[in-house]
Amino acid sequence: MTLAFSLSGIAKRYPHFALQDVSLDLPEGQVMGLVGVNGAGKTTLLRLLTGLAAPDSGEVQVLGHRLPEGQVDAKRDIGFASEDMRLYRGQTLRWHMDLVSRIYPGWDEPYADDLVKRFELRPEQVLGGFSHGQRVKALLLLCLARRPRLLLLDEPTTGLDPVARLEVLEALADVLRDESRSVLFSSHNTHDVEQLADSITFLHKGRLVASADKHAFVDSWRRVVCQGALPAGLDAWPEIASARANGSVVEIKARAWNDQLPARLAAQGLQVQRADPMALEDIFVTAVRSGGVA
Numbered sequence: 001m002t003l004a005f006s007l008s009g010i011a012k013r014y015p016h017f018a019l020q021d022v023s024l025d026l027p028e029g030q031v032m033g034l035v036g037v038n039g040a041g042k043t044t045l046l047r048l049l050t051g052l053a054a055p056d057s058g059e060v061q062v063l064g065h066r067l068p069e070g071q072v073d074a075k076r077d078i079g080f081a082s083e084d085m086r087l088y089r090g091q092t093l094r095w096h097m098d099l100v101s102r103i104y105p106g107w108d109e110p111y112a113d114d115l116v117k118r119f120e121l122r123p124e125q126v127l128g129g130f131s132h133g134q135r136v137k138a139l140l141l142l143c144l145a146r147r148p149r150l151l152l153l154d155e156p157t158t159g160l161d162p163v164a165r166l167e168v169l170e171a172l173a174d175v176l177r178d179e180s181r182s183v184l185f186s187s188h189n190t191h192d193v194e195q196l197a198d199s200i201t202f203l204h205k206g207r208l209v210a211s212a213d214k215h216a217f218v219d220s221w222r223r224v225v226c227q228g229a230l231p232a233g234l235d236a237w238p239e240i241a242s243a244r245a246n247g248s249v250v251e252i253k254a255r256a257w258n259d260q261l262p263a264r265l266a267a268q269g270l271q272v273q274r275a276d277p278m279a280l281e282d283i284f285v286t287a288v289r290s291g292g293v294a
């Protein structure tokens with residue numbers, strides 16, 4: 001299996017924050033959603049992969065190149081889009097497109113023109129006059145039309161209105177159909193991740209809380225409604241992320257649902273009435289609150 005990137009035993013410390021013990025692989029052709037609250041360390045992780053930041057310890061490999069030594073080679077095939085990246089406000093979109101096309105031989109002009117139309121951008125307009133949503137789309141266009149092997153997108157849909165968000169998601173979904181391309185995109189929005197990603201990585205306070213195949217991961221969680229009294233120590237079970245009582249109804253969020261769980265709960269005096277699938281948003285909040293995923 002070829003890896004788009006591999007992070008191994010990474011630590012990166014800032015005065016008030018540390019990314020710790022991060023080991024994470026992305027197989028080539030896969031789309032990974034990186035989910036975390038503000039300040040979880042998502043941008044820091046993406047910057048490590050682009051070589052914009054160096055780890056204090058651990059190893060970073062991108063597209064077969066070890067960073068920092070192989071940074072120049074790796075960067076040729078990485079497309080990084082982040083809101084922090086400044087475009088030239090006084091220059092037109094066409095000027096930016098010409099500039100990027102001269103630097104990157106993989107530039108795909110027909111695809112760039114297609115994205116101009118799809119995003120309803122005006123190539124002759126200077127970027128200083130673009131709205132926030134138009135700037136985000138311009139940045140994505142400049143990144144996507146290079147056809148990089150690895151796309152790193154830092155919150156590509158944040159701040160977009162629903163229509164712009166859908167356009168961006170559709171453009172990304174098109175890109176993702178190409179199986180030789182790999183994507184890591186960060187988001188606060190679990191709906192976007194649920195829609196696009198093959199695998200999900202939760203980051204919280206600089207640590208990986210979970211990283212797994214999306215379907216298997218979502219399928220392992222259940223919201224279990226039981227009748228009975230809440231037994232002590234239930235939330236210490238490794239399969240259980242949270243348990244709370246409301247009168248004689250006990251609600252359990254199980255992170256590792258299995259067929260044996262109802263019988264084990266019955267032995268504690270709890271009768272399982274329902275075990276419902278959970279939305280990714282609910283799983284994320286529960287996982288973060290409970291401090292991890294077994």
Ligand SMILES: Nc1ncnc2c1ncn2[C@@H]1O[C@H](COP(=O)(O)OP(=O)(O)OP(=O)(O)O)[C@@H](O)[C@H]1O
Pocket residue numbers: 014015016017036037038039040041042043044045
């Ligand atoms: N160059 C730096 N110097 C000092 N602290 C930094 C630096 N870069 C990031 N940090 C700190 O690291 C922490 C994680 O920041 P990061 O931007 O990686 O989080 P994030 O998950 O992307 O957050 P958000 O969703 O708000 O963008 C923050 O507390 C931030 O202040």
